[in-house]
Amino acid sequence: MAQGGTGQADTGRGERGGGVRTALSGLTTRGRSFLAAGVAAAICAYVLGQPDLLRVGLLLAALPLVCAAVVYRTRYRVAGSRRLSPGRVPAGSEARVHLRMDNVSRLPTGLLMLQDRVPYVLGPRPRFVLDRVEPGGRREVSYRVRSDLRGRYPLGPLQLRLNDPFGMCELTRSFSTFDTLTVVPRVEALPAVRLSGEAKGYGDGRQRSLALAGEDDVIPREYRYGDDLRRVHWRSTARYGELMVRREEQPQRSRCTVLLDTRGAAFRGAGPDSAFEWAVSGCASVLVHMLERGFSVRLLTDTGASVPGEGADGFAGASQESADAAGLMMDTLAVVDHSDGTGLSRAYDVLRGGKEGLLVAFFGELDEEQAAVAGRMRQRSGGAVAFLLDGDTWGREPNEAPETMNRTKERLRMLREAGWTAVSVPRGASLTELWQRADQERSGVVTAGRASGGEA
Known part of the structure; x- marks a missing residue:
């Protein structure tokens, strides 16, 4: 649960401009129509010499002006706050926003229209009508937001709209506070399997160091x-x-590096069901799973960038709470986007030979050159598992050449020859099943002379 910002709005004079211009700018369509009709009637009465029509025209013109003056001079001091529950939510899940209005003045308010500004991807703009609020009283309302797309979305500012009883004038007053809703990738619970790595986190058979x-x-x-x-x-x-x-x-905590390929040229399509979103969600699932298993984890992208605020050696989890580390990485994945890079050389340079422990990579489409670079990454890790998205099923064009359909198989062969445990990812695949398949394939290729892998 996240506590949002709190602010006050004074609905009287001096708030965001003043004078006759501010009051007249709040006239509604009804008010402008009355004013125009009154002026027209007054002009016709003067031309035709009809005093009775002149009185009607003055009444029609005066009513919206009086309403505008009353609304403009009415002073309410209202405090508003916003609370998010929760402040970080997975894509496709709902969050509830609680709004609270407190009348901190000595006068009761009239009818208030409350409106909160939200991005269109979170749903329609919420609007509420609040009845008279007594001095010192409060009103609480709430609404739900939901997004299928990752990101950080601003909420606010909160706006109050004041109306007169005749609907002639409407003025808007805004609070200055904003809040942010973070929509993180979906996380899939993964089973515990044995993958090749340094050690077993904090399990019974963990390695120990002096x-x-x-x-x-x-x-x-x-x-x-x-x-x-x-x-x-x-x-x-x-x-x-x-x-x-x-x-x-x-005890020595095992290390795990999760590599996310963000190259724009490596993925096709867009939207919540695209290949890139599957890779981001898979990356988040592995990160959370490894932290829960007691590993020191690092998030790395093809640009060589990692999550800020990690440990001195770049790995999170050993010197801070796993929940905080997971939240930091999930916030990073919430806003990660395609990079302009075309290669994996920067990520290869960041990896240090033999000190990375388990390396789990989510690759997009690889050409022959980048598959060779990925193959050399295997030499800089204690164990390597690759999830290679099958471009043939994720976004192949109908008129694409048939020979491109075997490209994924060729890249898988190159990775496996380099020592990777490589798994193809077709459209709609379940990460849980692929995670278990990777364990089965690793068990089939690990030789008797290789050191036993850690539990992941």
Whole structure:
């Protein structure tokens, strides 16, 4: 649940312009019609010499002017707030926006029309009619928003529309606060499988490494009050003449790099059911799954860019809460878009040989050159799994040459020969099934001499 902004609007004079021009600009169609009819009647009465018609004309012209003056001079001090529940929502799911209006003046309000500005992709613009609000009173209303497209969408500003009882004049006052609704990619729950990598996150069979910093960086060190006596190193104790303890062993978290291909030339189509949106959703699912399994995770794109605010070594999850790391990455994926790049060389340069642990990549269409670059990435990771989108089923044109239909099979062969566990992704495929298929294919190609993979 996200608490939105709060602001106040003064509906009296001095708010966003003043004077006769502001009052007359609020005349409705009815008010302008009355004013025009009154002026026309007054002119006809003067020309024809009809005093009774002149009085009717003056009455018609005066009514909208009086209503405009009354609405303009009416002073209400109203505070408004907006609350999002939740502030981050998956694509295709609904969020509820709660609006609250407080009358902080000493006078009761008249009829208020409340309107919130929202982007068209979230639905129609919500409008509400609020009855008289007593001094110190409040009114609460809510509406729902929904989007099938990822992104960050501004909500606001909140607007109040004041009307007179005759509908002659309408003035609008706006609050200054905005809020942002973040629509993140859909996340699919993945089963636990064993994929080739460094280790097993924080499982029972996890690897352990010696502490290299902090209180246990000396080997051995003197005994300190509260140390476990089972850690006493008797040989060093005899050598130094005082109690010495061994340094502490600490668990080592496995690493996983998730690579997202964002090249515009690698994907066809647009919209929530496009190949690129499937890749973004798959990338988000793997990130969340790996964090839940205890891995230190990094998000990488073909441009070489990663999520800001991660750990010093670029991996998130080891030095911060997994939920915060997942939220940071999901916010990044909510606004990720196609890049102008044509190659994967920048991502290859970021990868460090043998220190990346498990590498999970979501590729668009690859030509022969980029498939070779992707093949070399395998040498810089402890294990590599590739999901290659099948361009033949995602966006092949009806008149496209038949020989292009075998392009995906050729790229899969090149990746597998380079050591990747490569899986083709046809249109409408389930990531859960492909995730299990990748585990099955890995089990079929891993040789007996290769080190056992970690649980993912």
